[in-house]
Amino acid sequence: MNKLRFFALLLAFAPALGLAAGGGPLESSGTDLSDKASLQRGAGLFMNYCSGCHALSLHRYSRIASDLDLEPAVVEATLMQGDANIGENINTGIAAGDGQAWFGKAPPDLSLTARARLGGPDWIYSYLKGFYVDETRPAGWNNTVFPGASMPHVLWELQGIQRPVYEQGADGMTHVAKLELAKPGRLDAKQYDQVARDISAFLEYVAEPAALKREAIGVWVILFLAFFTFLAYLLKVEYWRDVH
Numbered sequence: 087m088n089k090l091r092f093f094a095l096l097l098a099f100a101p102a103l104g105l106a107a108g109g110g111p112l113e114s115s116g117t118d119l120s121d122k123a124s125l126q127r128g129a130g131l132f133m134n135y136c137s138g139c140h141a142l143s144l145h146r147y148s149r150i151a152s153d154l155d156l157e158p159a160v161v162e163a164t165l166m167q168g169d170a171n172i173g174e175n176i177n178t179g180i181a182a183g184d185g186q187a188w189f190g191k192a193p194p195d196l197s198l199t200a201r202a203r204l205g206g207p208d209w210i211y212s213y214l215k216g217f218y219v220d221e222t223r224p225a226g227w228n229n230t231v232f233p234g235a236s237m238p239h240v241l242w243e244l245q246g247i248q249r250p251v252y253e254q255g256a257d258g259m260t261h262v263a264k265l266e267l268a269k270p271g272r273l274d275a276k277q278y279d280q281v282a283r284d285i286s287a288f289l290e291y292v293a294e295p296a297a298l299k300r301e302a303i304g305v306w307v308i309l310f311l312a313f314f315t316f317l318a319y320l321l322k323v324e325y326w327r328d329v330h
């Protein structure tokens with residue numbers, strides 16, 4: 087009973103713990119793994135804007151083709167870079183040492199980030215929306231969800247440039263109360279949310295490719311169980327007719 091209560095408590099406080107670990111409140115990403123178009127857009131955005139620094143070394147291009155219903159030729163023409171082969175894992179052009187030297191931190195492999203970070207896709211979504219200008223940081227950017235992150239805001243041309251509005255907290259420290267759009271980007275807020283959602287969904291899928299199939303199979307399992315229950319019911323009626 088005590089153990090049970092402990093887990094119930096842990097569950098109840100999980101969002102609060104996530105908040106503490108993440109540095110800021112997370113927004114709900116609204117990702118939908120059954121939305122193939124969103125995953126396809128996410129793959130394109132990732133290859134364009136992120137793969138220059140981040141690898142997905144546990145994932146192969148060919149797997150993207152089969153999972154996301156894309157022709158291998160389309161994947162080769164639109165998603166692959168350099169002279170990579172479609173059977174290869176998704177690597178980045180940056181050597182770990184260069185990343186360390188250029189950004190002060192090597193850009194991590196993102197294969198499992200959607201599972202490793204508390205909040206999963208919501209964390210990534212909020213992170214992509216949480217960049218703001220901060221002259222005190224080497225790259226000139228900071229992040230509400232990941233304070234002190236050494237990644238520059240690579241999507242600023244799409245989102246625009248956000249400025250922080252500070253407030254004095256009860257603890258006497260200054261905090262970022264909210265972000266204001268100082269300079270608009272090419273997209274409006276709703277369109278940028280969709281970009282962040284598509285990338286988060288793609289990374290959620292990459293972190294657990296089997297989830298796509300599992301969710302699709304789940305429907306059939308439920309249908310089978312419903313059908314089986316119906317059969318069992320008919321059988322019961324049949325047996326009880328003899329008993330009465």
Ligand code: HEC
Nearest residue numbers: 135136138139189191192193194199234235236237240285
């Ligand atoms: C110019 C190089 C560069 C590009 C391009 C880039 N990142 Fe990063 N990213 C970094 C670096 C460096 C870090 C490490 C930050 C740190 O730990 O301080 C990082 C960290 C991250 C993290 C946090 C990983 C973790 O769990 O610590 C995520 C998520 C992420 N990047 C997503 C993206 C996405 C999505 C894109 C494309 C929209 C992208 N990055 C493009 C350099 C880059």
